Amino acid sequence: MKNPITGLNKIFDNRIRLGVMSVLVVNEEVSFNDLKQMLEVTDGNLATHLVSLEENGYIKVHKGFIGRKTNTTYSVTKIGEKAFSDHITALENMIKGFK
Amino acid sequence: MKNPITGLNKIFDNRIRLGVMSVLVVNEEVSFNDLKQMLEVTDGNLATHLVSLEENGYIKVHKGFIGRKTNTTYSVTKIGEKAFSDHITALENMIKGFK
DNA sequence: AAAAGCACTTTGAATTACAAAGTATAGGGG
């Protein structure tokens, strides 16, 4: 009878960070604005969560341009992918039940 | 391209509450002490999360006795089971990806 | 009678989350 929640990643306790990751694992590159619209969050709020994901090495930022207009995109890193899939696995194990 | 996190239940953002629910869906009745040991939390912390789950109608409390000794057990309600499974479904959909 | 266990409640502090406002840079319209 072991603790079911130890495998969960604290960073993914937050729904916005979880949402960002889930978007990024299926979409190669997503812009700041697209994330903002998808997740329906204020830009300040999104920015802080993106910073924390970046600080943990889970996502990468690419500052580019569309024509001459700035366009920042985000993508998941190897580490981020691993962390996310580990979290999902932990969730699945937790849900499946244990005695 | 709809918001992937809207289906998530705010109450289950917390790992302890999520852990309690995951234990209770597979175990009919679990005592306060067992939950405390399984989840490795302080009793005060556990108690507050149990209260919030109860206030939401997700769990039921049974104050009973083992011989003459008090024994409080917790079990999940219909509503709680539904809410939990809805949350899991939302998680699965989110993880599966969307474009 | 004293100590300890159970199931809490209360308190207080730290952390987290969030919206709103402000900032820097660039583009397009008049």
Next chain:
DNA sequence: CCCCTATACTTTGTAATTCAAAGTGCTTTT
């Protein structure tokens, strides 16, 4: 050239959340 807008933030301040620790009331064990 000046203004307005957009992008991608940062800063600020507040509200909410989380948690450990201490306290409570009851009972059982020694």
